[in-house]
Amino acid sequence: MHFFKVKMLATILDSLLFLLLCLITMQIPSKIQDPYKQECIARKIHCHQKAICQQDELTSDFYCRCLPGYRGDGISICQDPVFHVTVSNASTCDGLGVQVCLLTVTEPKVTFNVSVSTSGNVRSYIVQWYKFYSGQSPQFNSYRRRLGNTLRGVMGHNGQVLTLLSIKEDDFYPNLFWAEVRLHPPLAKPAKAEVYDLTVFEMLNPSSLRYYFVLDSRPIELGEFLEGSAVAIYLPQYLQLPPSSFVQWTKEPRPMGLLASTPVVLADTTEGIQIESLTEHDFGYIRALVYDFSPDVPGRVLVAQRLFLVKKDITRMCNGNHNEANCYCNPGFEGNGVHCVDVDECAEGMSVNCLPEAECVNTYGSFFCRCPKGFEGDGRISCIDIDECTRGSHACNQDAMCLNTLSSYYCVCQSGFVGDGVHCKAKSTWSPWSPWSVCSATCGFQNQMRIRRCTHPESGMRCVGPSADLKLCLDLPPCPVDGHWSEWSPWSLCAETCSGVKERIRTCDSPVPSGGGTPCQGEKVQFAMCDNKPCPVDGGWSAWTSWAPCPVSCGLAIVSRTRQCNNPASKHGGKNCSGHGYEEGSCGFPEAFCKYLNIV
Structure with a gap:
C-alpha cells in the first residue's frame, strides 16, 4: 500500500490543470470580466461595451476582442449573437x-x-x-x-x-x-x-x-473527525486502477461557486494519501483523478475519478483523549461532551433576534434569519428590497422593460412588441420597400415592381396594405411595329353565266407598319376561276386529208378522202359539225385513150 503523507494547504497550485474549474465554479457575474481593462485604457485603446481587453501571446500587444458569440472588430462594433x-x-x-x-x-x-x-x-x-x-x-x-x-x-x-x-x-x-x-x-x-x-x-x-x-458523483463520506485526528484514503478500495494510470489528488474548494477558487494539488502518482493531524482547513472535498490512455482519444486523459468528503465533527471539542473529562459540546449543541445533539434555536421559547418579517431557520449547530422572498439581508438588522431589475436577476424578456416593485418586479414589453413581459414577440410590421426592379425593355411599355415583407408572423398579427407596388418605366420610345395583313375580303361575284374569273383582296393594316417596322410581304390580290358550268363548244371540221393514190394506171378508179369533227370537238352541249366527213372521186384514163397512147 503506497501512501503519500501531506500537509494540507502547504502545496502549490496546479493552475494549468484546473483552470477548467473556473468554468464550473464561477458565480453569475454582475458585469463583464475584463482583467486587462486598465492596460487598454492606459494605451488609449477604447473597447466596445461588448468587448474585453486581451493580450496577444506572441507579440504581448493589447487589443480589443468581442465577447464569445459576438462578432465584430471589438472597437466600433460587436454584433449580438443570433x-x-x-x-x-x-x-x-x-x-x-x-x-x-x-x-x-x-x-x-x-x-x-x-x-x-x-x-x-x-x-x-x-x-x-x-x-x-x-x-x-x-x-x-x-x-x-x-x-x-x-x-x-x-x-x-x-x-x-x-x-x-x-x-x-x-x-x-x-x-x-x-x-x-x-x-x-x-x-x-x-x-x-x-x-x-x-x-x-x-x-x-x-x-x-x-x-x-x-x-x-455523490462524495464518499469519511468521518466525522475531530481536529488532530488522522485520516488515510486508499483509492484501490474504491476503484480498480489500470496498471499504466496516473493518479492525482486535489483538495477542491467549496462551495463550487467562486471564480477565483482553484483546487490544491495534494499529491501525484500515488494510490493513496494520509493526513496525520487534521486542521480546520483539511476538512472538505478531496478528489482523486485517474489519467490514462484511452481508445477514444490519442493523449492521456481523465478516465476515472472519485470524490471524497472528509467530514468534521462540529458538535464538540476535545483536549487530549476523546472522553467525557476532556471533551465539551460546542455552542449550538448540548450533551456530555462525548455525545452532543443539535439545539433547535428556532423552537418555541428560545430567544432569537430575527426581525418580525424574517423567518428563523434552524441549522445543524446554529440557526439563521431568512428575509422574505424579494428581500435580502441578515434578517436580524435589516431586510432590504432586492432590485431585481438593476441586478439582472429578473426573468424579463430582452425586449421588455423591468420595473422594480416591493419584494418583486414587473415586466412590460417595449414599444413594437406584444406579450406578458416574460415572452415578448415583435409586432408584425412592413419591412422597408425593396428597390424598384430594373427596366429591361428599351422601348414600348414595361412595369417596374417593388415588394415588402410582413415581418414577425409569429406575433399572429397581419400587416395592412399591399405587399407589391407597380409603376410604368419612364421615357421609353415606341417600339417598331411590323405590318400585318388583314383578313382576305370575300370573293367577287362572277359576271359570266359560264366560265369567268373572280378575285379577292387584303390590306396591310393589321397593324399598319410604323416606327420603322417592316411592310407586309406577299400578294395583295388573288384570282380564281368561277365555280360556274363551262361554256358549250361547237364542233369544227379538221382539214381534209389528201386523196388516196389512184389504184390503177390505165382505166378509171375510185379514190377518197376524210376529215374529222375535232377542230374543236364539241363539248359541254355544243353542236356537232354539219356536213359529211367522207368524199369520193374518180381517177385514171379511159381504156381507149390508154391504147391510143400505148400505155397498155
Whole structure:
C-alpha cells in the first residue's frame, strides 16, 4: 500500500490543470470580466461595451476582442449573437454558473435538455453536442469529440435533447459535455477526437451560443473527525486502477461557486494519501483523478475519478483523549461532551433576534434569519428590497422593460412588441420597400415592381396594405411595329353565266407598319376561276386529208378522202359539225385513150 503523507494547504497550485474549474465554479457575474481593462485604457485603446481587453501571446500587444458569440472588430462594433442557448429545466442543475449546469448523477442514465431562442430572421439552425476530455496537464493536451446517435447516446427534438443511456467512468468532472448552436448543416458522422483546450477567454465570459453540462458523483463520506485526528484514503478500495494510470489528488474548494477558487494539488502518482493531524482547513472535498490512455482519444486523459468528503465533527471539542473529562459540546449543541445533539434555536421559547418579517431557520449547530422572498439581508438588522431589475436577476424578456416593485418586479414589453413581459414577440410590421426592379425593355411599355415583407408572423398579427407596388418605366420610345395583313375580303361575284374569273383582296393594316417596322410581304390580290358550268363548244371540221393514190394506171378508179369533227370537238352541249366527213372521186384514163397512147 503506497501512501503519500501531506500537509494540507502547504502545496502549490496546479493552475494549468484546473483552470477548467473556473468554468464550473464561477458565480453569475454582475458585469463583464475584463482583467486587462486598465492596460487598454492606459494605451488609449477604447473597447466596445461588448468587448474585453486581451493580450496577444506572441507579440504581448493589447487589443480589443468581442465577447464569445459576438462578432465584430471589438472597437466600433460587436454584433449580438443570433442565438441564445439556455437549459430547459434549470431546477435539475445542482450548481450555479453562467451557461453551466452541474448534475449529480444518481441513475444509470442522464438526459441533457437545452432550448434555443433566436433574434432577427434566422430560423434554420442545428444543435451540435461535444464531449470534452480533460488532459493530464501540462504534459498532455485536452480533447473534444463531436457526438452523434450511438448505442450509448441518443439525440432528439432537433438536437436539443441528448440522452446518455449509460454512464461511464470518464463522463464525470473534470470531463464535461456541451451543446453548441450553429448555422452550418450537420456533419454525416461523429468526428474523431481533436485537440481542444478551453481558454481563459471562454471561461471568463461564456458564450450564449454554448451550454455546458457537468456530471458529478455523490462524495464518499469519511468521518466525522475531530481536529488532530488522522485520516488515510486508499483509492484501490474504491476503484480498480489500470496498471499504466496516473493518479492525482486535489483538495477542491467549496462551495463550487467562486471564480477565483482553484483546487490544491495534494499529491501525484500515488494510490493513496494520509493526513496525520487534521486542521480546520483539511476538512472538505478531496478528489482523486485517474489519467490514462484511452481508445477514444490519442493523449492521456481523465478516465476515472472519485470524490471524497472528509467530514468534521462540529458538535464538540476535545483536549487530549476523546472522553467525557476532556471533551465539551460546542455552542449550538448540548450533551456530555462525548455525545452532543443539535439545539433547535428556532423552537418555541428560545430567544432569537430575527426581525418580525424574517423567518428563523434552524441549522445543524446554529440557526439563521431568512428575509422574505424579494428581500435580502441578515434578517436580524435589516431586510432590504432586492432590485431585481438593476441586478439582472429578473426573468424579463430582452425586449421588455423591468420595473422594480416591493419584494418583486414587473415586466412590460417595449414599444413594437406584444406579450406578458416574460415572452415578448415583435409586432408584425412592413419591412422597408425593396428597390424598384430594373427596366429591361428599351422601348414600348414595361412595369417596374417593388415588394415588402410582413415581418414577425409569429406575433399572429397581419400587416395592412399591399405587399407589391407597380409603376410604368419612364421615357421609353415606341417600339417598331411590323405590318400585318388583314383578313382576305370575300370573293367577287362572277359576271359570266359560264366560265369567268373572280378575285379577292387584303390590306396591310393589321397593324399598319410604323416606327420603322417592316411592310407586309406577299400578294395583295388573288384570282380564281368561277365555280360556274363551262361554256358549250361547237364542233369544227379538221382539214381534209389528201386523196388516196389512184389504184390503177390505165382505166378509171375510185379514190377518197376524210376529215374529222375535232377542230374543236364539241363539248359541254355544243353542236356537232354539219356536213359529211367522207368524199369520193374518180381517177385514171379511159381504156381507149390508154391504147391510143400505148400505155397498155
